[in-house]
Amino acid sequence: MSDKTTTSFMRSLCMGRIEQDCLFPFPVLSADQKEMLHEIAGALEGLLGSRTEDFSQWDADGDMPAQFIEELKEFGMFGLIIPEEHGGMGLGNMAYSRTLQEVGRYDASVAVTIGAHSSIGMRGLLLFGTDEQKSRYMPKLASGEMIAAFCLTEPGAGSDAAAIKTTAVRKDGGWVLNGSKLWITNGGFAEFFTVFARTGTGDGQGKMTAFIVTKDMDGVSIGPHEDKMGLRASSTTSVLFDDVHVPGENVLGEEGLGFKAAMQILNSGRTGLGGGSVGGMKHLIELSTRQANERKTFGQPISSYGLIKEKVGQMVVDCYTSEAVVTMVGGLIDEGCEEYAVEAAISKVYATECLARSADEALQIAGGNGFMREYPYERIVRDCRINRIFEGTNEILRLFIALTAMNDVATQLKELSRSMKGVFNDPIKGFGVMSDYARKHAGLRIRRGDIGKMTGLDPSIQPQVDIFEKKTRNLAQAADRILRKHGKNIIGKQFATKRLADIMIDLFVMACTLSRVQASIDANGVEKASREIEILKVFTREARIRIKRNFRRIDNNEDELLKALAVDAFEAERYRWDTI
């Protein structure tokens, strides 16, 4: 048994090892926290339940009234993850995620306002703040006297966050900050900014530092409210720093470790967005089932038609599996696991894509009404579109997911080559030669012993366990194969990387769902869990087909043709084959 705190389930899985203890038993909230969440849900209903018309008005206006922000503060919405001793609720990651789920049911703009504060804006303080910094700011952050924002993105640095140009230069024991940040959520009213700036010359990630900047410092200014496609009521502005003097004690975390800090904040905050997405899906299922039961065509409610059932059934599967994954990641964090970055990234990609699909299908179920502003669907489609872009685009996260795993496999192979004593000076280049050996070795590594086994699950879900184990072997083989094929060039092989990421996503979702269903069987017996077992069956079958296809296409694909077409289009910057 490995140490749960330092083991990443997915990184191990890529080497064929199923670290079952990481994901079993399925994390549950303590009775205490559960009760509290019930109360929070009830309280939120009081605050947000009767505001449907306001939300759609604020969407049209593209702004949220200041009075409502005051209500949110008074309600205590900004203290969710702040420890009790600093005046907050002290929610753990799982409970926080569940709370954002609840908010996400009502309105995405509100969820993002809360999320930008707790998930990212002040999370750096929670994770890396000194006691002094915490007692200075947390009470104000809990009461909402200070709302927080996370300032990383710049006009020239989005996905490539290490390319930021904002600088901080030492002066009089403090720092002078200059630069501009773009699209900062809560920018319009935030008082507390976690700002990332370059603090050394030259490039490299080690040259970035995180600072606590407050609105009252001279030289901080805010740009206009952005006019957006969705989340229109949430505040998004630029934030400008013009010779801002930041005291030395406002360095957040270690000097020079700002990039790492930014990534840790984003990782730890992912369950907020994941929770919001799950909440959105639950709401959509309510809307769609009602809509489909009420709407009649050809003399029958549309809920009686197969094509509508297909959509709703899939929505249920998407919601349940997303919830399993998001809850799992929250549980891992709460248990003190430190290696959850890949898992957290998977939860973000998966939940946001499930929500996008659910929103699109829900709109389709509503037909023409779905397209009308009078109905909620078009707004939900607009609101959730950003989820696949911010907090790391899903493309970047897919690369991260797969490359992290590949890095591990490469390291292992490197060790292997070292043990073969100087036969290969460059292990990566040596792949071709040692491929036979590696293949055999990988084969042994994967089939021998219990490392690729999941044990102790209910017989009723054994077929799904078998699929999981079998596909895990595929994953390990795929990682090996991709590495051997591309070696160091893997960084440039995004088609292959994406396939590996997609296999990993499917397997992690499968594992979390297995864990969740097993927990339900343990608690209520097979019969009562039968619906959940069906969800597992549906997901597993679909995932198996996808994995198979992704696996096959590692060697057999049209990647080069497709790339050539793109290259040609980039050259022409137009479509070449018009018919007139």
Place this chain on the structure above:
Amino acid sequence: MKILVGIKRVVDYNVRVRVLNDGSGVDTDGVKMSVNPFDEIALEEALRIKEAGNAEEVIVVSAGGDECQQQLRTGLAMGADRAIQIQTSESLQPLSVARALLKIIEREQPGLVILGKQAIDGDNSQTGQMLAALWDRPQATFASKMVLNGDTATITREVDAGLETIEVDLPAVVTVDLRMNEPRFVKLPDIMKAKRKPLDVISLGDLGVSVDGNLKIHHFAPPPQRQKGIMVEDTAQLVQELKNRGLI
């Protein structure tokens, strides 16, 4: 003065209630449960009386399994000072609840007992009346307004004919109607405060109350589905249609 308020855990009013296939009850599996809305109104009234300086303590009480602690906590978060759970796994009928409440009254000696006029699950509307009779104190049911004047309370009741104003001697049992007030919303810091408030658990058996019901429920059935209506041109057709259906 102490005020005792009854809190019942019920299926949330927003939930479309579904009868179990075997007719043994309604489906509460994974269904949202809440404080009976009339009980929230009762508690709100008690809190307002306390805030006006006319009571020292508000106690919420609920009879049920441990899950009803959730609703008691909600009561505490709204502002009640402490809570009592009368613990039982049985589903109680109004008479048993009234008997149990009487035992609590004997312990706590409240100056006023406020209950909802009915619970939205069983719609019995009996507990308050039975309790007043067992306690042998005045009752004021379906109250929409209450004014305390020392040893008495002036209460406006909603009755079929309109409004009726009566005066009762305290202690008394008051059951409240919908229009009495609008209950406050709970805020998150209230939930934190509620965690620290006392919640006592007393088993129904220890109170010496038996659950033997004089009422037996044989089975549950959903109301028949509403038939589709028709549009009539005029009164004559309306009368004809009613006759066709044998309704007049």
